[in-house]
Amino acid sequence: MMLKRSWVDGVLSLLDIEDIEKLKAEYYNGDESKLSFDESQNEAERVAMLAEWLDSIKWKFLKEFKIELYDGTKYKIKFCD
Numbered sequence: 001m002m003l004k005r006s007w008v009d010g011v012l013s014l015l016d017i018e019d020i021e022k023l024k025a026e027y028y029n030g031d032e033s034k035l036s037f038d039e040s041q042n043e044a045e046r047v048a049m050l051a052e053w054l055d056s057i058k059w060k061f062l063k064e065f066k067i068e069l070y071d072g073t074k075y076k077i078k079f080c081d
Contacts, residue, residue, distance in 0.1 A: 004059045004079055011067065011075060017046045019069045025057050026064040033057060039070070 012020075022036040035053040037046055067075040 002059070004062050004065075005054070005057075007077055007079075008054070008065050011077060012050070015067070015069070017050065018043055019071070020046070020067060021070045022068050023050075023053070024064075024066040024068075025062055026066070027058065027061045028063045029061065 020037060022034060024035075025033040027033075033053070033056065035049065037049070041049075062079055064079065065077040
């Protein structure tokens with residue numbers, strides 16, 4: 001399960017957190033967990049929110065992880081168990 005977290009952390013480390021608008025974790029059972037940032041939030045606020053949200057993800061059951069940037073760029077990581 002930590003492999004999934006490592007993949008997500010690796011992709012996020014390549015992006016500027018201030019460019020990220022929203023994130024979504026999708027589980028095999030159809031449930032979703034989302035995190036959205038407001039453009040007015042500073043980097044420290046975003047880092048704290050992101051860390052707390054990532055810690056809440058049920059990595060074992062994660063099917064897809066999506067990242068959307070303010071410029072419309074989208075990234076998707078699909079996991080196959």
